[in-house]
Amino acid sequence: MAAKESCTSVAxxxxxxxxxxxxxxxxxxxxxVVGQIPPSCPPPDxxxxxxxxxxxxxxxxxxxxxxDDMLFFIIQKIGKGGKPEEEVSVKRKNSKTLPELEFxxxxxxxSFLLTMITQLLHYSLTVYVCxxxxxxxxxxxxxLSAVQRQVFASPTKVRMDAKVNTTSPAWPxxxxxxxxxxxxxxxxxLSQFGEFIAVDLSVSxxxxxxxxxxxxxxxxxxxxxxxxxxxxxxxxxxxxxTNSWFGSIISKLAPPPQTPVNDKFVEIRGPxxxxxxxxALVKPYDGEPKMNCALTxxxxxxxxxxxxVFDWLDTATE
Numbered sequence: 414m415a416a417k418e419s420c421t422s423v424a425x426x427x428x429x430x431x432x433x434x435x436x437x438x439x440x441x442x443x444x445x446v447v448g449q450i451p452p453s454c455p456p457p458d459x460x461x462x463x464x465x466x467x468x469x470x471x472x473x474x475x476x477x478x479x480x481d482d483m484l485f486f487i488i489q490k491i492g493k494g495g496k497p498e499e500e501v502s503v504k505r506k507n508s509k510t511l512p513e514l515e516f517x518x519x520x521x522x523x524s525f526l527l528t529m530i531t532q533l534l535h536y537s538l539t540v541y542v543c544x545x546x547x548x549x550x551x552x553x554x555x556x557l558s559a560v561q562r563q564v565f566a567s568p569t570k571v572r573m574d575a576k577v578n579t580t581s582p583a584w585p586x587x588x589x590x591x592x593x594x595x596x597x598x599x600x601x602x603l604s605q606f607g608e609f610i611a612v613d614l615s616v617s618x619x620x621x622x623x624x625x626x627x628x629x630x631x632x633x634x635x636x637x638x639x640x641x642x643x644x645x646x647x648x649x650x651x652x653x654x655t656n657s658w659f660g661s662i663i664s665k666l667a668p669p670p671q672t673p674v675n676d677k678f679v680e681i682r683g684p685x686x687x688x689x690x691x692x693a694l695v696k697p698y699d700g701e702p703k704m705n706c707a708l709t710x711x712x713x714x715x716x717x718x719x720x721x722v723f724d725w726l727d728t729a730t731e
Contacts, residue, residue: 548636
C-alpha cells in the first residue's frame with residue numbers, strides 16, 4: 414500500500430471510525446515485527462518563534478538502552494465487579510511468544526498506537542524562562558533561558574513527589590517523566606513579576622515512511638504571580654486563568670517526608686484541559702521572592718498524541 418493511502422486509511426478512518434482488528438494486526442506486523450523500526454530523529458533545535466531574544470540555553474540528553482526493541486500489547490479483561498479493564502503486556506521484538514491474531518482480548522489498534530508512540534517517536538521537552546510586563550503568554554515575550562531534555566513516553570507513572578519513587582500502571586495515559594529533576598532544571602527559576610515558565614513537548618520521527626519534525630503536542634505556561642500564591646495561601650478551586658497556557662492549578666500536594674517545608678509539588682491542568690503537568694517549586698529560606706521550578710512529569714492521554722500525529726500525516730499527504 415502506498416504511503417499516502419496507508420496514512421489516510423490509518424488516520425481518521427482507523428482512529429475514529431475503527432478499522433477491524435485484522436487491519437491493525439497487519440499494520441503492527443509491518444511496522445514492528447517484519448520491518449525495521451526507523452531510528453529516532455536527532456533532537457530538534459531549541460527555538461522560540463514568539464520570543465525576542467535568548468540569553469542562556471542548555472541541553473540535557475539521555476539514551477534509552479532498550480530503544481526499538483520493545484513491543485506493547487493491550488489486553489482487554491474483565492476486572493473486579495465485572496468492570497472491563499485493560500492491561501499492558503510488554504515483549505521483546507524477538508520473543509518466541511508474540512501473540513497471534515486471534516489472541517483473546519487483544520486490541521491490535523491500541524497495541525499499534527501504544528507501540529508507535531513509545532517506539533517510533535522521539536520526544537524533546539523544553540522549559541523556558543520568559544518575561545513580559547503582564548505575564549500574558551499570548552503577547553510577545555523575551556526568552557531569558559531555556560533547558561532542553563530528551564524524554565520518553567511510558568504507560569507507567571513514577572511518583573516523583575514521594576521519598577522513594579514508586580511506579581503504578583497509567584494506561585490509557587502516558588507519562589513523560591524526568592528523573593533527577595532537581596539537577597536537570599538547574600537555572601530554571603522565577604524571581605519577579607513578569608517572569609513566567611513556558612513548556613513545550615515536541616515530537617519527531619518517521620511513521621509510515623513520512624517524517625515528522627518538531628510537532629508540538631503540548632504547550633503551556635504559568636507566571637510568577639500564580640506560583641507565588643502556592644506559598645502564601647491554600648489552593649482550593651481557582652478559576653481558569655485565561656491569560657495562561659495552563660488552565661489552572663488543580664492540586665497542591667503535601668511535600669514528601671523529611672523535605673523542607675518550602676518545597677511544594679503542584680499539579681497543573683494543561684491548556685484546554687489537555688494533559689497534566691507536575692512541578693516541584695522550591696522557595697529559598699532567605700526570604701527572597703526567587704522560586705526554583707522543576708518539571709517532574711507531563712501526562713497526556715494516548716489518543717491525544719495519536720490524533721496530533723495523524724493530523725500531521727494527513728496534512729503531509731494532501
